[in-house]
Amino acid sequence: MVIQPMSRPIYLDAHATTPVDDRVLEAMLPYFREHFGNPSSAGHLYGWEAAAAVQQARVTLADAIAASPEEILFTSGATEANNLAIKGVAEAYYQQGRHLITVQTEHQAVLGPMRYLAGLGFEVTELPVQTDGRLDLADLEQAIRPDTILVSVMAANNEIGVLQPLAAIGALCRQHQVLFHTDAAQAIGKIPLDVQAMQIDLMSLTAHKVYGPKGIGALYVRRRNPRVQIIPQLQGGGQERGLRSGTLATPQIVGFAKAVALALADLEAESARILALRNRLAQQLGVPGYTDAPQPGIWLNGHPHQRLAGNLNISVEGVEASALLLGLQPVVALSTGSACTTAKATPSHVLQALGRSPDLIAASLRFGIGRFNTEAEIDRVAAHTLTTIATLRQSRRDYVGSTHQLLESVKQSG
Ligand SMILES: *Cc1c(COP(=O)(O)O)cnc(C)c1O
Numbered sequence: 001m002v003i004q005p006m007s008r009p010i011y012l013d014a015h016a017t018t019p020v021d022d023r024v025l026e027a028m029l030p031y032f033r034e035h036f037g038n039p040s041s042a043g044h045l046y047g048w049e050a051a052a053a054v055q056q057a058r059v060t061l062a063d064a065i066a067a068s069p070e071e072i073l074f075t076s077g078a079t080e081a082n083n084l085a086i087k088g089v090a091e092a093y094y095q096q097g098r099h100l101i102t103v104q105t106e107h108q109a110v111l112g113p114m115r116y117l118a119g120l121g122f123e124v125t126e127l128p129v130q131t132d133g134r135l136d137l138a139d140l141e142q143a144i145r146p147d148t149i150l151v152s153v154m155a156a157n158n159e160i161g162v163l164q165p166l167a168a169i170g171a172l173c174r175q176h177q178v179l180f181h182t183d184a185a186q187a188i189g190k191i192p193l194d195v196q197a198m199q200i201d202l203m204s205l206t207a208h209k210v211y212g213p214k215g216i217g218a219l220y221v222r223r224r225n226p227r228v229q230i231i232p233q234l235q236g237g238g239q240e241r242g243l244r245s246g247t248l249a250t251p252q253i254v255g256f257a258k259a260v261a262l263a264l265a266d267l268e269a270e271s272a273r274i275l276a277l278r279n280r281l282a283q284q285l286g287v288p289g290y291t292d293a294p295q296p297g298i299w300l301n302g303h304p305h306q307r308l309a310g311n312l313n314i315s316v317e318g319v320e321a322s323a324l325l326l327g328l329q330p331v332v333a334l335s336t337g338s339a340c341t342t343a344k345a346t347p348s349h350v351l352q353a354l355g356r357s358p359d360l361i362a363a364s365l366r367f368g369i370g371r372f373n374t375e376a377e378i379d380r381v382a383a384h385t386l387t388t389i390a391t392l393r394q395s396r397r398d399y400v401g402s403t404h405q406l407l408e409s410v411k412q413s414g
Contacts, residue, residue, distance in 0.1 A: 009330060009332050011373075012369060012370075012381060015161070015368040016368070018208065018211045020213055021259060024212055024258045027254055027255060027258040031254050037050040058070075061205070065194065065203060071220055071222060073220075073241075075216075075217045077208070078109060078183060081218060082204045084230065084233050085152070085219055090150070091230075096147075097146070099123045100149065101125045101144065102127070104349065104350075104352075105129050105157055106126075106153075107183055109183070114152070132162070133160050135169070137168055148178045151179070151180050152182070154184070155203075156191065156307075159348060159350040160311065160366075161308035162307050167199070170200055171199055179202065182204070184203050184205055185205065187308075189267070190271070190309070190310070191308070195222065201221075201222045201226070202219060202221055204218075204219055212252075212256045212260070213256070213259075215249070216255070219244075232245070272309075274310045274370070280379075281312055284379070285314065289304030296317075297318055299315040299316075301315060301351055311367070312366075315363045316364075317359075317363060318393050318396060319389060319392040320392075321362060322362075324389065324392060328384065331380065331384045332381045332385070351364055365385075
């Protein structure tokens with residue numbers, strides 16, 4: 001295949017981040033320029049128009065998850081929202097109990113604060129998952145104790161795209177009077193979310209996985225039935241009813257709401273389009289679960305259907321993902337596992353939790369299909385991936401073959 005030096009690789013890393021949609025950027029620009037005021041400036045027009053824009057965004061985001069506007073707190077992203085939810089609840093409720101439950105496949109932005117609290121003397125249960133990546137509700141029910149104060153289970157996994165049964169988890173938590181937090185960073189704008197129907201008490205959101213800007217997110221905190229308490233983790237000017245101080249980032253907030261509104265307006269049609277692209281890619285690569293003729297040595301990681309439409313995570317037997325990525329990168333930009341874990345080059349804790357062998361974990365690829373991908377791109381990626389796999393496997397066979405010959409000739413001469 002001829003590589004054109006001027007063309008940029010096809011972007012298939014939508015779980016790491018997404019580009020800002022032009023319509024989102026357009027909505028943001030006035031709030032950098034003429035409407036630059038501080039929403040907390042209560043004495044003049046600049047402040048009022050910024051405050052009005054923030055309030056409108058709050059309403060849009062609340063509507064998106066069936067919450068009320070005053071239940072939305074703006075944060076710098078889902079990492080901060082997760083920290084605020086988990087540490088904030090732990091500090092508010094430690095006199096009722098010091099046991100927290102989460103799941104082994106959570107994002108580091110949940111596992112990190114959980115382990116931090118464990119270091120302070122809280123007790124944390126990290127539940128295993130089934131081989132398809134889904135939480136077993138019986139495991140959860142067994143783990144809940146009289147001193148459990150919080151259960152945190154993500155909506156959609158950032159590596160394998162697997163969706164957790166939020167409504168069933170919410171019902172179980174409500175029945176046992178335990179608060180339920182969900183990290184919905186990958187889910188907002190991709191699947192319907194309803195904090196009432198799903199009985200969710202706290203939910204973390206972020207803009208940059210849904211074609212909004214980086215550096216803005218939100219935490220939903222339930223105010224009624226039950227009223228959830230959190231202790232603020234940042235002290236300062238008392239913004240967000242004292243729960244999250246810091247000047248509100250008006251342009252980012254406006255962009256966040258616009259991004260979510262756009263995604264929800266087109267949720268069904270766009271999910272169907274992306275699902276068709278994902279299934280097409282999976283079929284061309286011969287991934288079991290998507291084709292009647294699976295390719296030997298290709299493994300699917302995670303449940304075939306209870307997953308985000310745009311996610312495909314596979315392991316390719318007999319190749320190193322790092323070599324595969326290097327071969328793929330002129331044509332396609334994707335990741336092994338999560339962007340954050342890749343930087344540390346540690347094996348994926350998510351694939352470990354699925355019970356995958358170290359070899360298959362080291363040979364995993366995560367395709368993340370998004371709004372701007374086309375069928376032609378998918379076909380090009382599939383073809384190039386197959387060629388690259390075949391080349392790597394052949395060079396490995398050649399290497400093993402030549403080693404074998406060398407050993408034979410040593411034996412004969414010896
Ligand atoms: C991206 C991501 C985060 C971190 O969100 P930021 O807004 O980048 O801090 C947390 N959880 C999940 C599941 C994610 O995918």
